[in-house]
Amino acid sequence: MKNLLFIMCSVFLLLNGFTQAQNKKTKAMDTKSIYQFKVNNLYGEPFDFSTLKGKKVLIVNTASKCGFTPQYEQLEAIYKEYKDKGFTVIGFPANNFNGQEPGTNKDIETFCKINYGVTFPIMDKISVKGKDMSPIYQFLTQKEKNGVKDSEVKWNFQKYLIDEKGHLVEVYYSKTKPDAPEIVNWIKQ
Template sequence: MKTAIAFVLVFASFLFAPSTESVYQFNVKTIDGEEISLSKYEGKVMLIVNTASKCGYTPQYEGLQALYEKYEEKGFVILGFPANNFMGQEPGTDSQIQTFCKKNYGVTFPMMSKISVKGSDKAALYEYLTNKEANGKVGGEVKWNFQKYLINREGNVVAKFNPGTEPMDEELISAIEAEL
């Protein structure tokens, strides 16, 4: 009888254990074509942003760069993911996007290869970020370019900010500082 009870308790612990999923389980490609694991950023606070070069929000690159410079030494990183899902506002190649970001906004935070953030070809990372079961109220579809996901040092999504939220917005800065 004790063996049966022990078995039930062990089995139940697997059923009801918290999810071990995090952003660290995903591999992505950098804008230079290098395949990396997001576990490379383990222990850092991340802001994941889907970007576009021909959007009304494109000037947010400037604020994102300033935010990155302000908090980088405290363990903060921004990961930009160019996406062409909204009215074709990111038509360029990875090389063109990289040149545009450096030339116009001095971007030094890590930029990734262009991906899809919605639809049938949505990247696995964005399947996870938008999943309501995995991320509760911060889940849900990407609304537009420059939607922001704040990831804590354990790799969990802790907040989502709408595309219109400027990088230097007080609420966004407070959320970042709380995680740092």
């Protein structure tokens, strides 16, 4: 009887330790999601990424005077096509590359609407690299923060894919168009 009691207590302690370890692992993964961030949109209004739970998200750093600026058109097209199917695009204007986004938030809004009819959410202008890198881009580019991979923002219109649980999935550089098969197939999965 003592042996049975000893075995039962040992199993209980082992299972309890396993459960605590799993809870810590789950908690750590939760902190490695995009949902921890709150930013301001172009109008200065707060935007909470936790409102995107259950959606796939394409995050992109944008600029108005770049050779890749016409990608706004494809970004808007995939946004319109898939926004009611659990997908969104979030744009972050940034002036980190050759001063290609010099305007104010109002300038950016006007440019995007007039030239490309943009309706997807665009956030406040931020920095996507360097010492003043925005916390959300620190998350996107640092494996220790996102739990997946390190990357460097190499130019405007770099794309970060975020799954329905808020975790980083993949990074595509500027040359990959927003409507490339690899991105569209991921959205449809």
